Amino acid sequence: MPTIVDIAVSNEGFSTLVAAVQAAGLVEALQSPGPFTVFAPNDDAFAKLPPGTVQTLVQNPPQLGRILKFHVVSGKYTKDELIRLGSVESLEGAPIPIDGTEGFEVKNATVLAADIEADNGIVHVLDNVILMG
Amino acid sequence: MVQAVNRPAIPESQHPYADIIHRLEAGGSMLPDTPENLMQIIGIYKAYAVPMDFYWRDLLYIAEKVFLNPVPAFKYFISKEYLDRPNSYAGDSADLRIWRGEADAHPELREFMARGETGKLPKLAHHLWHDRVNMEFAEACMRAMLWHQGMGGRFYDYLESDEYVANADRAIKAYFKGNPAMLGLYKLFPTMFLEKVRELSYYANLGLFWEVMAPVFFEMSDLYDEGKMTTVPEAMDFLVNGIFAVAGRPIYHHLYIGDECIEIIPKSAGFTWLYEAALPYVEAVFYRTAPFRGTKSYNAQAGQVPEQQKDFHYGILYADVFPVGTAGIPPTLLMQDMLHFLPDYLREYYDEHCRGDDDILIQLGITFQRSMYNVTSAVIQALRGALLYPLDDPNPRHRQANRQFFESQMDRFLRPEARLRDIQRRDYR
Numbered sequence: 001m002p003t004i005v006d007i008a009v010s011n012e013g014f015s016t017l018v019a020a021v022q023a024a025g026l027v028e029a030l031q032s033p034g035p036f037t038v039f040a041p042n043d044d045a046f047a048k049l050p051p052g053t054v055q056t057l058v059q060n061p062p063q064l065g066r067i068l069k070f071h072v073v074s075g076k077y078t079k080d081e082l083i084r085l086g087s088v089e090s091l092e093g094a095p096i097p098i099d100g101t102e103g104f105e106v107k108n109a110t111v112l113a114a115d116i117e118a119d120n121g122i123v124h125v126l127d128n129v130i131l132m133g
Numbered sequence: 134m135v136q137a138v139n140r141p142a143i144p145e146s147q148h149p150y151a152d153i154i155h156r157l158e159a160g161g162s163m164l165p166d167t168p169e170n171l172m173q174i175i176g177i178y179k180a181y182a183v184p185m186d187f188y189w190r191d192l193l194y195i196a197e198k199v200f201l202n203p204v205p206a207f208k209y210f211i212s213k214e215y216l217d218r219p220n221s222y223a224g225d226s227a228d229l230r231i232w233r234g235e236a237d238a239h240p241e242l243r244e245f246m247a248r249g250e251t252g253k254l255p256k257l258a259h260h261l262w263h264d265r266v267n268m269e270f271a272e273a274c275m276r277a278m279l280w281h282q283g284m285g286g287r288f289y290d291y292l293e294s295d296e297y298v299a300n301a302d303r304a305i306k307a308y309f310k311g312n313p314a315m316l317g318l319y320k321l322f323p324t325m326f327l328e329k330v331r332e333l334s335y336y337a338n339l340g341l342f343w344e345v346m347a348p349v350f351f352e353m354s355d356l357y358d359e360g361k362m363t364t365v366p367e368a369m370d371f372l373v374n375g376i377f378a379v380a381g382r383p384i385y386h387h388l389y390i391g392d393e394c395i396e397i398i399p400k401s402a403g404f405t406w407l408y409e410a411a412l413p414y415v416e417a418v419f420y421r422t423a424p425f426r427g428t429k430s431y432n433a434q435a436g437q438v439p440e441q442q443k444d445f446h447y448g449i450l451y452a453d454v455f456p457v458g459t460a461g462i463p464p465t466l467l468m469q470d471m472l473h474f475l476p477d478y479l480r481e482y483y484d485e486h487c488r489g490d491d492d493i494l495i496q497l498g499i500t501f502q503r504s505m506y507n508v509t510s511a512v513i514q515a516l517r518g519a520l521l522y523p524l525d526d527p528n529p530r531h532r533q534a535n536r537q538f539f540e541s542q543m544d545r546f547l548r549p550e551a552r553l554r555d556i557q558r559r560d561y562r
Contacts (some may be wrong), residue, residue: 053381055378056229059229062383063383063403107520131406133516
C-alpha cells in the first residue's frame, strides 16, 4: 500500500501541499511507519490564502512545519472515530475540533474525501487550510 | 445576484452593538466608512509609521547589541548599522515587498533625528532636551507584553523552558566574558539576569512585529495619496491581507557579540509573527496595558483595578485621551512623536477644529484611537477568516458561528470605558 506521501504525490490537486511538505523537510517523517492521520488541504484550499502567505511560510521552514504539523495527528483515525472523539490533539500541540453535525467538518474546513487508507495512516482531504487558535 | 448571497441567512443580532456587528458581517470595519474617517486614519498611520521605523530598529538594537549593558545610557543612540538595516518588507532586498519605498530608515526620520524641534544640535543635547523619538513609548508597549504574558502563542512558555535558560546562560556568559565583576553578580543573582534576558526577548519580539507594520502603514499612505485606497473597508482589507502575508514570519532573539551570533531564541523554535507577536501585542497594548502612573489614582482595595489581568482595560481602545494628555505618559509620548510627521492635510484638519494647534495632541490621539479601532477590526476579520467562515458562506450554521464570534468580540466593548460608541460619531474629537 502507498504511504501518505505517495498518495499526495500521485494524486492531482495536492502539488502545493507536496511542495510545502518538502520545503518544511517533513517528507521523511510522513514516510515513517507512524501511523498518522493527515488532514490534507488541496490546492484550492491553499489558493484561498491571501497573497504572500504561502511565500512567507515557504521561506521559513520551521514556521511552515508548525502549520503543517497542525494538520497531522498521531494515530490512525477514521471519519467515524474522529466524529465520536469530537477533538484530537495535533502534532503541533493545539487541539483540532471535529464536527459531524452536517457531514464531516474539521475545524472550519469541510472534508471533501474521507478515509483514504495509506500504509502508514489515513488521509482526509480538506477544502481549507486550518490554523491554530 | 450579489444581494441574494448577502441576504442574512440568520436573524438579526440582538446585541447592544448589533449595528456594528451587522457592519462587520457585511465586510466592514468597526469604524464607519466615511471619507473623513479614511483621511484621518491614513494620515495617522503615516505619522505613526515614521517613529515606528525608529522603534523597531532601536528595539532590535537593544535586544541584539546593547543587551545586558549594566549602564545602558546610550541605548537610544541607535547605531548606523541599525539605521541602515534593510527592512525585510521594503526595498529591493525584501523577503516580501509590502512598501515600494526604500528599506533603510525613512528620510523624514533621519531629518528629525538630525534637527528635532530645536535645530541642529549634538545628539546628546537632543537626547537630554528630550527633543527626539520617544523610545520610552516603545518600551512601555514591550513591558505591557512582558507583564501580561499568557495571551496565546507559545512565546511565554518557551521563556520558562530549559532550552531557553541554557541559551540565555550561554549568552550571558559570552556577553560578560572577561568581566569578573558582572560574572560574579550573575553567579549571585542568576534569576535576575535571566529575567532581564526574558525582557530583552520581548524587545526582539516587538521589534520584529513593528518591522512589518511600518512598511504596511507607509504603503497604505502612498496608496491613499495616489487615490487607490478610497474606503475604510479597503484600508481594513489591506491590513487583513498584510496580517496573512506575514503571519509565518519567524519571531526570534539573536545576540551579536562582534561577529558572533548567539541564538537565544532560534528561528527553528518555530515562533510566528501572528501567534507569538501580533495577537499578544494587540491584546496587551490595544486592550489591556496598565493604568498609567500620574494620570489618575486607583484604589485597588476598592476594586477599581480588576483582579484578573485579562480584565485590564487601559489600552487605546478604552482610553479617555484627554486625561492622559500629560507629559511623560506613554500615550502622550507617542502623540508627541506622531505630531512631528503629520501629513499636511491632517494638520490643516486639526487647525480647523476644537482649539486648533493648542489641543492638537488630543485631536490626533482621538484620530489614533479611530485608526486603532480599524486595525482591531482587521485583526477580528483576520481571525474570523482564519478560524471561522467566509462572510458570504451560504451555510446558516457557519454564519451563526461567525455571528457568535463577532458578538463575543463586541462584548469586550460593553464596559463603559470603551470608545466604540464614541468613534461612531463624527464630532468626537
